[in-house]
Every structure is written in C-alpha cells, then in structure tokens.
Amino acid sequence: xxxxxxxxxxxxxxxxxxxxxxxxxxxxxxxxxxxxxxxxxxxxxxxxxxxxxxxxxxxxxxxxxxxxxxxxxxxxxxxxxxxxxxxxxxxxxxxxxxxxxxxxxxxxxxxxxxxxxxxxxxxxx
Numbered sequence: 001x002x003x004x005x006x007x008x009x010x011x012x013x014x015x016x017x018x019x020x021x022x023x024x025x026x027x028x029x030x031x032x033x034x035x036x037x038x039x040x041x042x043x044x045x046x047x048x049x050x051x052x053x054x055x056x057x058x059x060x061x062x063x064x065x066x067x068x069x070x071x072x073x074x075x076x077x078x079x080x081x082x083x084x085x086x087x088x089x090x091x092x093x094x095x096x097x098x099x100x101x102x103x104x105x106x107x108x109x110x111x112x113x114x115x116x117x118x119x120x121x122x123x124x125x
Contacts, residue, residue, distance in 0.1 A: 049077040052088040070103045077125050091117040
C-alpha cells in the first residue's frame with residue numbers, strides 16, 4: 001500500500017475497494033510480474049462508462065501503464081456500446097489531468113466531495 005500515492009478519492013485498501021464494489025463499481029487489478037500496478041473501477045450507466053482508478057504504484061510510473069489503462073477504458077466502452085467515457089480524478093492528480101488532456105478528454109465539472117475537489121472528464125467514443 002505504501003507504494004501508491006494517497007488521495008481521498010479512492011483510499012487504496014480492502015475496505016475502500018469493497019465499498020466501491022458495493023456501490024456498483026466493477027473492480028480490475030492491473031498487474032505486472034505479480035505486482036499490483038493500479039486498481040481500476042468502472043460502472044456502466046446507460047451510454048456512459050464511468051471510470052476512476054487508484055494512482056499507479058510509484059515504481060511503474062512512466063512506463064505507459066496509464067496510457068494502456070485509458071485504452072482499456074475505451075475498449076470496454078466500445079464493448080458495452082457506450083458513446084462516452086467519464087473519468088473522475090482528484091484535482092491534485094496532475095499526472096491524471098495531463099493524461100486526460102493528452103487522450104482527448106474534456107474537463108466537464110469540478111465538485112467538492114468530503115472536502116476534496118474531484119474533476120469530471122469526458123470523452124466521446
């Protein structure tokens with residue numbers, strides 16, 4: 001757990017993951033050589049695929065995993081006949097914000113949740 005950047009949007013522990021699943025999110029673990037790289041959450045709502053993820057394990061940052069995660073989200077959206085991918089991230093996650101911009105996502109909304117600002121990004125598929 002110490003290898004992941006902390007952030008209030010998703011606390012990276014078993015209880016938090018179970019809470020997200022109980023709220024209807026599907027959970028995927030990104031792994032490489034038996035290491036967990038990140039945790040992904042998706043939820044299908046009509047023609048939208050909602051997405052959010054934990055930060056990458058620090059030792060895997062800069063190795064294109066974030067780009068592959070975006071590709072995965074878009075592939076799942078296509079498989080589920082969604083026309084839009086929505087991504088939630090904390091406003092302090094500058095890497096995710098830059099990644100969203102580079103993949104053609106558009107900032108739609110900023111909202112405060114439990115004292116933490118969350119950004120909503122959108123990409124039409």
